[in-house]
Amino acid sequence: MASLSKAPLLLSAITLSIAAGLALWQSLLAERMHAAKDAYTARLQAQVLPDSGAFIAQRPLDAFSTARDYTQGSVIRSTTPRGYSGEIVLLIGTTPSGHIRALRVLSHRETPGLGDRFARDQGQWYAQFEHHTTATLALSRDGGSIDAMSGATVTSRAIVEQARTALERWHTPIDTHD
Amino acid sequence: MTDSSPSARLWRDNSGTIQLLGLCPMLAVTTSVVDALGLALATLLTLLFSATAVSLLRHALPPETRLVATVMIIAGGVTFIDFALAAYLPDLHRTVGLFVPLIVTNCAILARTESFATRHPPWPALQDAWWTGLGFAWVLLSLGAIRELLGNASLFVGAERLLGESARDWHWQGEQAWVVLAILPPGAFFVLALLVVLQRALSR
Numbered sequence: 001m002a003s004l005s006k007a008p009l010l011l012s013a014i015t016l017s018i019a020a021g022l023a024l025w026q027s028l029l030a031e032r033m034h035a036a037k038d039a040y041t042a043r044l045q046a047q048v049l050p051d052s053g054a055f056i057a058q059r060p061l062d063a064f065s066t067a068r069d070y071t072q073g074s075v076i077r078s079t080t081p082r083g084y085s086g087e088i089v090l091l092i093g094t095t096p097s098g099h100i101r102a103l104r105v106l107s108h109r110e111t112p113g114l115g116d117r118f119a120r121d122q123g124q125w126y127a128q129f130e131h132h133t134t135a136t137l138a139l140s141r142d143g144g145s146i147d148a149m150s151g152a153t154v155t156s157r158a159i160v161e162q163a164r165t166a167l168e169r170w171h172t173p174i175d176t177h178d
Numbered sequence: 179m180t181d182s183s184p185s186a187r188l189w190r191d192n193s194g195t196i197q198l199l200g201l202c203p204m205l206a207v208t209t210s211v212v213d214a215l216g217l218a219l220a221t222l223l224t225l226l227f228s229a230t231a232v233s234l235l236r237h238a239l240p241p242e243t244r245l246v247a248t249v250m251i252i253a254g255g256v257t258f259i260d261f262a263l264a265a266y267l268p269d270l271h272r273t274v275g276l277f278v279p280l281i282v283t284n285c286a287i288l289a290r291t292e293s294f295a296t297r298h299p300p301w302p303a304l305q306d307a308w309w310t311g312l313g314f315a316w317v318l319l320s321l322g323a324i325r326e327l328l329g330n331a332s333l334f335v336g337a338e339r340l341l342g343e344s345a346r347d348w349h350w351q352g353e354q355a356w357v358v359l360a361i362l363p364p365g366a367f368f369v370l371a372l373l374v375v376l377q378r379a380l381s382r
């Protein structure tokens with residue numbers, strides 16, 4: 001019985017010390033974790049539109065940023081809930097005329113090895129999006145010219161359709177680039 | 179189960195191919211060699227950490243609560259590693275991050291800490307953890323290599339996520355994947371079965 005009465009105390013002590021250790025560890029690393037996340041966003045942003053500034057929240061669901069001199073285009077950040085397993089956040093760089101310069105996935109929870117091949121094929125899948133406008137953005141099986149990642153049609157369609165929606169919303173006449 | 183010799187941990191009682199423990203992370207992340215290596219290292223670190231901690235506490239822990247305490251220590255160790263990955267290897271964390279918390283449920287770790295570390299001093303427990311981790315690692319790496327090769331016709335794609343920018347060109351990329359099934363979830367089971375058969379045949 002002695003050991004039984006001791007057990008709760010011991011377990012509490014172990015739990016508390018682990019929790020304290022983790023809290024300390026997290027606070028030590030918090031800055032690095034944030035920096036890593038920001039660096040990743042910045043890296044992708046530079047890939048879709050070089051020299052774009054910080055994001056400005058402008059419309060519900062979308063945030064965007066523009067190149068410094070406003071003549072090169074914009075970066076749209078757009079989120080779709082229609083991924084195979086949750087949200088997919090896109091970064092889309094556009095030209096002033098409304099064409100896609102480049103597209104990247106910022107975050108996702110798609111099936112590893114299958115639905116995330118856009119991030120593993122050295123940019124081949126992403127390259128299909130370049131120069132498209134809303135009129136031509138669709139999967140080839142939906143009558144467009146973008147090939148779906150094989151075995152990951154849901155993911156591919158979610159990305160393509162969100163890209164089209166984002167472009168449509170961004171390039172409607174109420175735009176003011178200022 | 180109490181044999182801690184390297185030959186038992188690496189081959190005869192291998193936690194992956196013989197005991198078939200830790201299937202969830204083993205099958206889920208082995209879509210590429212790099213991801214497999216990342217998870218193998220994280221699992222090895224967790225094993226070393228929890229074996230040492232549990233072994234040090236073995237006299238203080240009454241049998242009734244030993245399991246709870248063991249799971250808690252493993253969960254703590256895994257969270258430490260998860261944070262460290264997110265901070266120092268963010269690119270790797272983006273791909274294997276989903277499975278790092280699942281290391282807690284890896285029965286290979288629980289089985290070894292529970293059956294060995296709770297009954298032995300830290301040094302033997304640490305050695306046992308080391309060989310168990312390496313035994314698990316070679317299975318993960320073989321699975322990752324076979325699946326990536328067959329299903330994606332490549333090897334070491336994304337090495338820069340684990341080893342830094344200088345490793346970006348280390349990968350090999352072929353023309354056409356031979357068996358796409360290998361990289362899909364069911365393929366994981368087929369390839370593992372192949373490995374098991376192969377190991378049995380070699381052990382004859």
